[in-house]
Amino acid sequence: MVIEINKDIDRYQETVALGLTAKQLIFSVASVVVGGGLVLLLYKYIGLTGAAYVAIPCVAPIALGGFYSYNGMSFYEYMGKKLQFMFHNKALTYVSTESEQAIKAYEAEQSNTGKKKKAGKGEKTEVTDNKKNKEDFEAMKKKTKGILIGMIAAVVAAVAGAVIYKATR
Structure with a gap:
């Protein structure tokens, strides 16, 4: 019997659904809801392409919040540090x-x-x-x-x- 163990046990993440962690799943659903809502609201006024161009900058930070990690910091922590270094140093x-x-x-x-x-x-x-x-x-x-x-x-x-x-x- 062979049991495979992740070599880097600190980075092990348990998946909830579709190979995503709970955090990734929540942020994915939130980004799809926000993006879909924006496209549906703006489609009548500026067309599909324009609505997509407006929705992408709104959805990207939400999606990055679930997936992006740098030196153990989430996207929001990292961007907070960047803004602090830019304006408060x-x-x-x-x-x-x-x-x-x-x-x-x-x-x-x-x-x-x-x-x-x-x-x-x-x-x-x-x-x-x-x-x-x-x-x-x-x-x-x-x-x-x-x-x-x-x-x-x-x-x-x-x-x-x-x-x-x-x-x-």
Whole structure:
């Protein structure tokens, strides 16, 4: 008698129906209901193709919620982390862990050997680099928000235009 055991026991999933887990089955049914409902509601106004184009972006996040997993996170957890990193992160800055005494000892050592470096000039460029990095980060953050808002506005405008076009014909 041979009993096959999954080699990776941590990833074992018990199937409920059609080879799907309970979570996958629930999200599949929900996506079919939402997608079918949208297509049936919009079919009269914008046709089958237009209704499908509107339904797909609405159904995709629902379906991904049941099937997508990355590093043990579900789709919604992963996208929450991505949005948090995009909009709520602070710029990281470098803070020296060396004390003034260590810097003075280094300067004294350099002056004794005749290879004195200008520490003040290097420190100023580090501070200006940190400021520049923060400004660049904030500018990129604003640009990303603008692009995201623009994309949402474009999708809404396209759907509204399609509905108005079909309603006036």
